[in-house]
Amino acid sequence: MTTLPRSLAVSSLALALAACGGTGQPEARYIAEGNPPLLSDWGQVGLSGGDLVLGGNVVAYDMNTALFTDYAHKLRTIWMPDGTTAHYREGDTLDFPVGTVITKTFYYPRIDGELGERVARTEDTSADFQDGRMAMDQVRLVETRILVHRENGWVALPYRWNEDQTEARLHRVGAVIPMTLVAEDGGEEAFNYVMPNTNQCAGCHAPDSNSRAISPIGPKPRHINRDFAYTNIPQNQLERLETVGFLEGLPDLAQVPRNAAWGDEHASLDELARSYLDVNCSHCHSEVGPADTSGLFLEPDTPFGPNLGVCKLPIAAGSGTGNRPYDIVPGEPENSILVYRIDNVEPDEMMPELGRSTVHAEGLELVERWITEMTGSCEI
Incomplete structure (x- = not known):
């Protein structure tokens, strides 16, 4: 041009x-x-x-x-x-x-x-x-x-x-x-x-x-x-x-790469959820970010597996686990730490840690659907 x-x-x-x-x-x-x-x-x-x-x-x-x-x-x-x-x-x-x-x-x-x-x-x-x-x-x-x-x-x-x-x-x-x-x-x-x-x-x-x-x-x-x-x-x-x-x-x-647009009916559920987690979380949750010690990396190129949180034990979540066993349990959002932290406004437990005082109901619902449709299992 x-x-x-x-x-x-x-x-x-x-x-x-x-x-x-x-x-x-x-x-x-x-x-x-x-x-x-x-x-x-x-x-x-x-x-x-x-x-x-x-x-x-x-x-x-x-x-x-x-x-x-x-x-x-x-x-x-x-x-x-x-x-x-x-x-x-x-x-x-x-x-x-x-x-x-x-x-x-x-x-x-x-x-x-x-x-x-x-x-x-x-x-x-x-x-x-x-x-x-x-x-x-x-x-x-x-x-x-x-x-x-x-x-x-x-x-x-x-x-x-x-x-x-x-x-x-x-x-x-x-x-x-x-x-x-x-x-x-x-x-x-x-x-x-x-x-x-x-x-x-x-x-x-x-x-x-x-x-x-x-x-x-x-x-x-x-x-x-x-x-x-x-x-x-x-x-x-x-x-x-x-x-x-x-x-x-x-x-x-x-x-040029392009993340899925919020609410895009033509994007897949995986594209929408990964885009949401990318913009809300990956500036900390990357291999060089402030949350690098967590082992949870939410950039769009993170492969499906433990680094994305699937069947990964919490490393640095502290009280933010909600007594749930893994960051993501496929098919079970109710047992996933990621969902617990998004659905939270307590300072020591919510994610992101800054920038909000309310729960994003629509974002929470998107992540819950994404995890519900995942296949596989973890030892709970």
Whole structure:
């Protein structure tokens, strides 16, 4: 695919935003030092005419299957300074240059326009970012997390949105935010949304236990190899990054790995479950991850067997076994430690250990079905 010059790409994006009514577009920037107090200092996202819009040349993206965070919806973005580009890496996160800014904004659809602690638990995406903007009267923004690649490595900075939804301020100490999820059938579930402090960010974003360096974990080719509706024109996200000059070395898309998309009716049960476990667990559960001592590796290329947890005795689960004998017992989710830990919100027993205060019922059901359909047996 032909890559546009960066100046032309910026102009094209600006024209597209203007065509859909965008005004007051923020100026995206890289801040090499310090801890800017306001999210608006970065210019990655901003408010315009009652909508949330992206800064100049900021590219939105989505995941085939997303990491679960208490049913929050997420707007993800990537931006790089002029003259820089990322390099394609097949089995790892894209190799982003110094100056890259990645954001993730967590939000919930409102209920009947109400702005308060009651939010919708729904997979309805009608209130999500689309056509270059997101209507602020349809969502409650909670936080925006910044990952910035500086000369000495990646830095994580969390910003909490104020009650008026006009700005997000740096909140390095974390926060516990009481909220209530309201399901489509009217059922309610009170929970504490936990905003991590800057130290806790390394709990997920340090996928190499040797270096313990912070890095992005989401923008791997297999996770983002999918279409996104850029100003209502669908385009593959990797091709989009290449088009605007943010990516070099992209092979033919037919050669790029792709995880199953959440809810894809054409994907097999195994593909769906492995994709879910990959994005939610494999940044820790890999041969070099923080959970390497567990012997449980949940990357997509892990072969069926003990390393995937099948008939594997727990090594480092502590109290998180639930008195169950193996990580996975084929055909018996009720006897599998993996299910016990997903169906848990106790700090010493749940998995993942961070990032949620509720059980993902749909994800749990998917993993239970996956194990139920496995053949074989273990000595119990």
